[in-house]
Amino acid sequence: MMRRRTLLASSLLALAPSSALAFGEEGAFHARLLGPLSGKRMSDESLKLLGSAMSRWSFELMERTSAPVRIATTVVSPESKELFDEPFIIWTGAEDPGTLSRLAARRLSEFFRLGGFMLVDDQAPETGAFRLGVERELEKVALPSPRIKLPPDHVLFKSFYLIPRPVGRVMGPSAVEASLGVAGSGVLFLRHDLLGALARRGDTWASPLEPDDPEQREYAIRFAINIAMYILCTDYKDDQVHAPYLMRRRTRSGPTRPR
Amino acid sequence: MTIFGQQFSSDLGGTWAALVALLVLGTFVLLGAEGRRRGRVPWAHIVTGALGALALALAVLRPSLVRQGVQSAPARVVVLVDASERMNLPATGSSRRADVQDRALEDLARVFPSARLEVLAYGDHANLEELEVARKGPPQIGNELGPALEKIPRGESGPPGAIVVLTDGRVSRGSSFGRAEDYVAAWPEVPIHSVRVADEPLRDRSIASVRMPDVVVAHEPFHVDLDVRCSGGVPCQAGPFQVRELLQGAPPIELYQGRVEPDPKDASMLKASFDITLDRSGPRIVEIALASDASDVVKDNDRRLLPVGVRRDRLRIMYVAGRATYDVRALRTFLKSDRSIDLVGFMILRTALDDVMAPPSELALIPFPVDELFSEHLPSFDAVVLQDIDAEEYGIRVHFSGLRDYVLRGGGLVLVGGPESFGAGGYAEGGLARVLPVQIPTGKKSFDLKPFVPRYTRVGREAPMLGALREMLGERLPEMAGANLVGAAAPSAYVLWEHPGLGPAGSSEKSGMPLLTLGDFGDGRSVALAVDATHKLRFGPEGALSGGRAHGALWEGILGWLMRDPRYEAARIYAPWPCISGRPFRIEVQPLPGVTEQVTMQVSELSATERAVGAIREGETRDGSLVSFVIPGPKPGGYASTVRFSSGPASRFVFACEAGGDAWADTRPDPGALKALSSASGGVSVAPSEIDRLPEPSGTKVITERTESPVLPDAAWAGAACFFLALHWIVRRRDGYL
Numbered sequence: 003m004m005r006r007r008t009l010l011a012s013s014l015l016a017l018a019p020s021s022a023l024a025f026g027e028e029g030a031f032h033a034r035l036l037g038p039l040s041g042k043r044m045s046d047e048s049l050k051l052l053g054s055a056m057s058r059w060s061f062e063l064m065e066r067t068s069a070p071v072r073i074a075t076t077v078v079s080p081e082s083k084e085l086f087d088e089p090f091i092i093w094t095g096a097e098d099p100g101t102l103s104r105l106a107a108r109r110l111s112e113f114f115r116l117g118g119f120m121l122v123d124d125q126a127p128e129t130g131a132f133r134l135g136v137e138r139e140l141e142k143v144a145l146p147s148p149r150i151k152l153p154p155d156h157v158l159f160k161s162f163y164l165i166p167r168p169v170g171r172v173m174g175p176s177a178v179e180a181s182l183g184v185a186g187s188g189v190l191f192l193r194h195d196l197l198g199a200l201a202r203r204g205d206t207w208a209s210p211l212e213p214d215d216p217e218q219r220e221y222a223i224r225f226a227i228n229i230a231m232y233i234l235c236t237d238y239k240d241d242q243v244h245a246p247y248l249m250r251r252r253t254r255s256g257p258t259r260p261r
Numbered sequence: 262m263t264i265f266g267q268q269f270s271s272d273l274g275g276t277w278a279a280l281v282a283l284l285v286l287g288t289f290v291l292l293g294a295e296g297r298r299r300g301r302v303p304w305a306h307i308v309t310g311a312l313g314a315l316a317l318a319l320a321v322l323r324p325s326l327v328r329q330g331v332q333s334a335p336a337r338v339v340v341l342v343d344a345s346e347r348m349n350l351p352a353t354g355s356s357r358r359a360d361v362q363d364r365a366l367e368d369l370a371r372v373f374p375s376a377r378l379e380v381l382a383y384g385d386h387a388n389l390e391e392l393e394v395a396r397k398g399p400p401q402i403g404n405e406l407g408p409a410l411e412k413i414p415r416g417e418s419g420p421p422g423a424i425v426v427l428t429d430g431r432v433s434r435g436s437s438f439g440r441a442e443d444y445v446a447a448w449p450e451v452p453i454h455s456v457r458v459a460d461e462p463l464r465d466r467s468i469a470s471v472r473m474p475d476v477v478v479a480h481e482p483f484h485v486d487l488d489v490r491c492s493g494g495v496p497c498q499a500g501p502f503q504v505r506e507l508l509q510g511a512p513p514i515e516l517y518q519g520r521v522e523p524d525p526k527d528a529s530m531l532k533a534s535f536d537i538t539l540d541r542s543g544p545r546i547v548e549i550a551l552a553s554d555a556s557d558v559v560k561d562n563d564r565r566l567l568p569v570g571v572r573r574d575r576l577r578i579m580y581v582a583g584r585a586t587y588d589v590r591a592l593r594t595f596l597k598s599d600r601s602i603d604l605v606g607f608m609i610l611r612t613a614l615d616d617v618m619a620p621p622s623e624l625a626l627i628p629f630p631v632d633e634l635f636s637e638h639l640p641s642f643d644a645v646v647l648q649d650i651d652a653e654e655y656g657i658r659v660h661f662s663g664l665r666d667y668v669l670r671g672g673g674l675v676l677v678g679g680p681e682s683f684g685a686g687g688y689a690e691g692g693l694a695r696v697l698p699v700q701i702p703t704g705k706k707s708f709d710l711k712p713f714v715p716r717y718t719r720v721g722r723e724a725p726m727l728g729a730l731r732e733m734l735g736e737r738l739p740e741m742a743g744a745n746l747v748g749a750a751a752p753s754a755y756v757l758w759e760h761p762g763l764g765p766a767g768s769s770e771k772s773g774m775p776l777l778t779l780g781d782f783g784d785g786r787s788v789a790l791a792v793d794a795t796h797k798l799r800f801g802p803e804g805a806l807s808g809g810r811a812h813g814a815l816w817e818g819i820l821g822w823l824m825r826d827p828r829y830e831a832a833r834i835y836a837p838w839p840c841i842s843g844r845p846f847r848i849e850v851q852p853l854p855g856v857t858e859q860v861t862m863q864v865s866e867l868s869a870t871e872r873a874v875g876a877i878r879e880g881e882t883r884d885g886s887l888v889s890f891v892i893p894g895p896k897p898g899g900y901a902s903t904v905r906f907s908s909g910p911a912s913r914f915v916f917a918c919e920a921g922g923d924a925w926a927d928t929r930p931d932p933g934a935l936k937a938l939s940s941a942s943g944g945v946s947v948a949p950s951e952i953d954r955l956p957e958p959s960g961t962k963v964i965t966e967r968t969e970s971p972v973l974p975d976a977a978w979a980g981a982a983c984f985f986l987a988l989h990w991i992v993r994r995r996d997g998y999l
Contacts, residue, residue, distance in 0.1 A: 029590075
């Protein structure tokens with residue numbers, strides 16, 4: 003039996019790129035792509051690969067978790083008000099991203115103030131050109147907090163799967179840096195080309211992995227799912243630790259009357 | 262009869278008259294001294310000089326003749342009648358103390374036939390009143406005799422001839438009478454007689470006092486000290502008592518059961534100390550009841566009904582979401598951002614059909630502890646929020662009856678929409694319907710997929726809980742991609758948002774399906790939100806317009822209303838005096854500014870059956886800013902009055918009615934205090950049967966007529982003075998003195 007949300011997602015896929023949404027899908031996880039900055043252009047091939055990666059991400063999330071997803075790829079200009087339609091955006095590339103206009107910087111600052119979350123995914127971490135360019139441009143933006151290196155016990159590594167380290171197309175550094183604020187806002191800086199590990203070309207994976215560990219792609223998918231669940235649930239898994247404590251505290255100081 | 266008398270008077274004061282007399286006397290002395298110096302008595306000099314000085318003095322004093330009539334008036338006797346609730350206690354046999362007072366008043370008229378009786382009632386109000394007015398008016402718990410004595414008016418003829426007090430001697434709320442001299446100080450010259458309307462203590466065991474806070478914190482235990490008094494020879498033995506919280510539409514909650522034990526310091530007292538905890542916030546009624554004793558004359562004071570305000574230092578919310586979505590993210594973030602909320606949240610991250618491609622050891626998932634949450638821990642939460650979760654699949658449905666009772670006992674419930682909520686989630690069946698503000702259809706189609714923008718209802722526009730949201734966005738609301746199909750609102754519910762293009766499920770209407778609906782059920786409240794995208798008030802065009810604050814404003818209003826935050830009630834409701842059974846009880850409703858609709862009130866007992874009690878609309882101020890309702894004669898018990906504004910926002914006021922209340926906490930009279938009072942003032946203290954012993958005060962003399970006329974005209978005195986002084990001068994000149 004096809005599940006309701008699969009059915010809805012499939013129908014959405016068929017409707018894409020229409021913006022019409024079905025009941026229950028408005029709040030669904032949706033990986034949106036931050037459009038190229040002024041003066042830059044994204045090739046059709048690149049867009050197609052990124053679209054396939056984001057679709058795969060959504061598909062895996064849908065298959066493995068309860069979270070509803072929207073598979074249709076959306077590209078959002080940093081200068082447009084559509085940036086505020088949803089709380090998640092991905093900024094990815096392999097080269098220097100160019101320059102954020104003052105309007106775009108203002109919009110991004112507002113995006114974070116509202117509680118938005120951005121994933122910065124470097125497709126070519128070996129060169130670092132994109133990462134350095136993004137870091138330069140984000141200087142113009144009011145980020146939620148100073149950048150920090152996330153500890154291994156951070157909720158990002160246990161939001162769904164228990165994973166020891168970030169993994170993407172490349173193994174990259176064993177830690178990730180992030181700027182995390184209140185109300186779920188944040189920026190996650192990846193140097194692992196996560197979307198590269200998820201991109202498809204036809205029926206096969208688009209990019210080989212480095213090193214080509216047989217389980218690396220599975221761990222990349224798990225990491226992507228953890229990121230999605232972190233965006234959807236924020237620090238919920240930390241609550242799980244707190245909940246029994248709260249209950250014990252309630253029972254301890256609780257009423258004397260018989261229940 | 263008028264008696265007339267005459268006397269001389271002068272228009273000069275006594276000091277001047279004395280001064281003039283001294284001067285005249287001095288003149289005589291000088292004349293005498295002059296005669297002695299000359300060796301012979303100059304009688305002509307002395308006589309003319311004395312007459313001259315005397316005439317001159319009379320010219321100065323101008324004497325007049327006063328004639329006045331005096332009448333004897335009846336003595337004014339002020340009768341102070343204790344009008345407190347104590348007087349409804351038995352005196353002897355079947356007579357109430359108030360009955361004894363009435364008979365004593367009749368006897369006083371007989372015993373004091375010539376006196377003018379002025380009967381005034383006193384209690385705990387600021388002023389003395391006429392007895393009939395006091396007895397028909399608000400109940401008076403206290404009987405402040407000291408202030409009442411001070412407030413007796415002085416009267417035209419001065420202090421009263423006597424004061425007679427009709428009471429049992431026990432002053433306000435069982436406190437000690439104090440020094441008799443302090444009472445006498447107001448009228449030191451006036452005898453204060455007393456008629457003791459009760460002399461012997463009743464055979465009674467009563468709850469003498471309950472010491473506990475008026476305001477407590479939800480979920481936090483608080484201490485209660487209970488004192489029980491035995492009087493009139495009733496055995497003072499240990500015995501059981503129970504403490505319960507009265508609820509609307511549900512059986513009382515047993516809070517404590519214990520025993521009162523003899524007080525080692527006082528053989529007439531029993532004591533108990535214990536802790537209880539109230540879990541539901543808002544105004545609550547706690548009942549403390551002793552086990553019945555057949556020999557007890559006054560059984561009503563074996564039970565106290567005490568209002569307690571329950572506040573919370575922290576709000577404890579159980580939040581369960583069926584799927585991880587942006588809507589869940591927004592709501593959870595809001596709940597987490599409020600430091601006054603203890604959030605116990607559970608989200609279903611994986612369904613049975615999901616293929617996680619990993620062994621459990623590689624997953625950070627735990628089983629959803631549904632049974633533990635919805636049975637053991639449910640009462641400890643202030644509110645439960647169920648968002649888009651299939652109740653059937655996740656085992657919540659078997660707990661629907663517990664969830665229903667939880668709401669009826671004062672809990673809050675929010676049902677948030679989504680594809681797995683309302684009808685699709687199995688909420689139409691299983692016993693939860695009684696506490697849901699909307700009907701849930703059981704048909705196959707459980708949600709609609711057409712996009713729409715919700716619209717405010719007339720009630721929604723006036724609801725204080727949406728005030729902050731409307732201030733930010735006005736009428737604007739975000740577009741929704743669909744809605745759960747729900748039926749009409751429950752009779753006790755009201756709708757704030759509705760569907761512009763769909764009618765309630767099962768009806769032929771083309772619009773108006775409830776989307777945001779609130780309802781009061783028993784002691785609790787519930788909210789049904791049949792959409793799943795309020796997160797767009799944070800992220801989305803409307804979110805951007807309000808800087809993301811609109812989402813928080815909506816949910817703060819929803820939770821605030823759910824928890825009876827006064828800011829989100831449509832009116833301020835209060836009672837100007839305590840409720841005493843059998844006496845008219847007034848409730849005043851002050852609608853918030855802007856709430857202009859017609860006000861109605863329903864009153865029902867706090868009990869499982871919720872028996873309705875009649876409330877009569879008494880009137881309202883011209884501008885509608887205050888509306889009064891009167892309950893003619895409620896019986897002892899806890900009550901909840903629900904105030905509604907036409908079809909709209911309801912507010913609740915909880916109150917307790919007692920027989921006697923604090924005034925019956927100590928039934929013992931205090932004859933010794935009255936005897937001491939009368940003795941200290943020179944009065945007499947008598948039992949009602951001895952009232953003939955009271956001495957009638959003598960009448961007061963009143964001047965009814967007064968006339969004043971001069972003995973001679975002023976000019977005659979002056980002329981006589983001139984004549985005698987001139988004659989004196991001639992005599993002296995004749996004798997060669999000049």
